[in-house]
Amino acid sequence: KERERLLLEMELQRSERLKTVSTLAAGMAHEIKNPLTSIKTFVEYIDEKYQDPGFRAKFKNIVPKEVDKIANIIDQLLDYSKVDRVNLKTTDIHRILDYAIDLYNNEFLKKHIKLIKSYNALHPLIECDENQMKQAFINIVLNSIEAMPNGGELAIKTGDINNALEISIQDTGSGITKDKLERLFDPFYTTKEKGTGLGLFIVHQILQNNKGRIAIDSEVNKGTTVKVIFEKEAG
Template sequence: MKRTRILVLAGLLALITLSHYLVGGAQAGILHGLLGHLYILPIMVAAYWYGIKGGISVSIASSVLFSPHLFLHWRDPFLDIYNYVELFLFLFIGGVTGVLSQMERNQRLRYEEAISRLDESHRKLKEQTDVLFQTEEQLRRADRLSALGELSAGMAHEIRNPLGSIKGAVEIIKDDYAPDEAKYEFIQILLKETDRLNHIVQEFLGFARPKNPEFQFVDLNDSIDSVLTLTAQEARKAGVTVEKKLDPAVGKRSLDAGLLKQAFLNLVLNAIQAMPRGGVLTVESGLRNGAVEVKIADTGVGISEEDRKKLFSPFFTTKKNGTGLGLAITYRIIQNHRGTIDVASKRGKGATFTVTIPVS
C-alpha cells in the first residue's frame, strides 16, 4: 500500500513536470501557468496521506522540479516574481495542508481510542451486570430452596409414618391370599406404589436435609465406574451404548465419593432416559485448569432453551412420573463441593452436562 502511494505521487510529479516543460516558456501564456499550479495536487495528496512530513517533502520536490523556470526563458521581471511566489506557495500549501491533515489524523486517533475505551467499559459493565444477575438468581434460588426444604421436611415426616403403617398392614393382608387369587395382584400393586411413594419421600428428605460432604481422598474414576456398573442393565434395555473415557491422571482427590455417586447416578439415569430409542452415552473425566472435569453426554432428545433455564429448580420435571428433585439435589451436591454444573443442548441433538470441581 505504501509503495503504491509513493509510485502514484512520483507518477503525478513526473507527468506534471513533463507537461509543464513540453508546453514551453513564457510564450505559452495562461496554459503554462495553469500547468505549474498542478503541482499543488500531489502536494495536497501527500499531505493527506502522510501528514506534515509528506506535504513538506513533496512540496520541496515540486519546488526543485519547478525551479529551472527561474533561469530558463524568463526575461520579464513580473514573471520572475510570479515564479518565486509560486515556489513559496508550494512550500506554504504543503506545510499548512500537512499540519491540518496531521491534526485531523491525531483527532481521529483520539476518537478511536475513546470509542475503544467506551467499548471496553461497556463490556466490563455488561460482565458485571451479568454477574449481579447471576448472584441475584442464586440468592432467589437459595431462598426458594430454603423455603421448599422446610416444607418438604415437614411433609415428608408427616407422610412417612403413615406410609410405613400402610405398607406393614398390606404385607399382613398379603399373607391371607394365594398368588393365584385375583386380589393378590392388587395387593402387589399397592405394595409397589407404596414403595414408589416411599422413594419420593426419601428424595424429599434428601432435598430438605442435605448431607454435608465428608471429604476423603478417593479416586473419582472409581465412583464413575461404580455408577456405570449400576446402570449397565438399564442402558442395555434402552439400547444405549456406553463410551467411557476416564483419564487416570485424575487420581485420588479430596471428595465425598458417596454424594458424588448420587449426583452422577442422577445425571447418567437422566441421560439414559433421554434416549428411549437407543443412542450413545459418553462419560469423560479429566483435569483442566486445576479442576476435575466430568462430562456426561447423550444423543437423546435434547433440552429446549426454556427448559434449561429451569433445569436445576426444585420440582421442575419433564418426566411423566418425575419428582423434579434429582437435578436439584445434584446441583446442591456439586455446589457443596465448591463446583459448578453446566449444560449444553439443542432440541433433537442430545445434551452434555459438565461438572467442574476445583481440587488442590
C-alpha cells in the same frame, strides 16, 4: 475484621438454606397434595361406583401411580436431608463413575445404549464425600438413560482442563430447549410423567457442598452434555 466477615458469611449461608427449605416445603406440599386429593376422590366414590368396571379399572391404574409418586418424592427428600453432612475424603473420581455406570449395565443393554468411556484425567483424585458424589452421578446418568428411550450413545469422559478436573456426561437423547435450561435445577421442575424434579436440584446441592460445579448444555433432538468441574486448589 476476619471474624466479622466469617460471621456474615455464616449468616448468609444460613439464610440461603432457610430460603431453600421453605421453597422445598412449599413445593412438597403442592406435589404431595395433588396425588392425595385424587386418591381421596376415588375413595369417596368407591361405594357408589363399585359396580362400574370402568371406575374400578381407573382406580386400579391411578391410585398406585399416585402412591408411587409420593413415595419417590419422599425417597429423594431423604437423600436431600443428608447432603449437608459432608464427609470429605480423598477419592478417585474414576472409581465413583464406574460405580454409577455399573449400576445401570443391564439397563444399557436392554435400552440399546452404547457406552463410551474415556478417562483421560491424570489427576482424578479430589476431596469429596464419596456417597454423595455417587448419588450425584447416578442422578445424572439416570436422566441420560431416561432421555434415550429408543437407544443411543452415552459418553463419559474425564480430563484435566486448565487447573481443573472435568467430567463430562454426554447423551444422544431428546435434548432440552434453551428456554428450559435455566429451570433444570429448580426443585420439582420436571417434564416427566413420573418425575419428581428433585434429581438435578440434589446434584446441584451436592456439588455446592463438595466444591464442584455443574454446567448443562443441550440441543433438542441431538442430546445433552452435563459437565461437572472441580477446580484444583492453588499450589
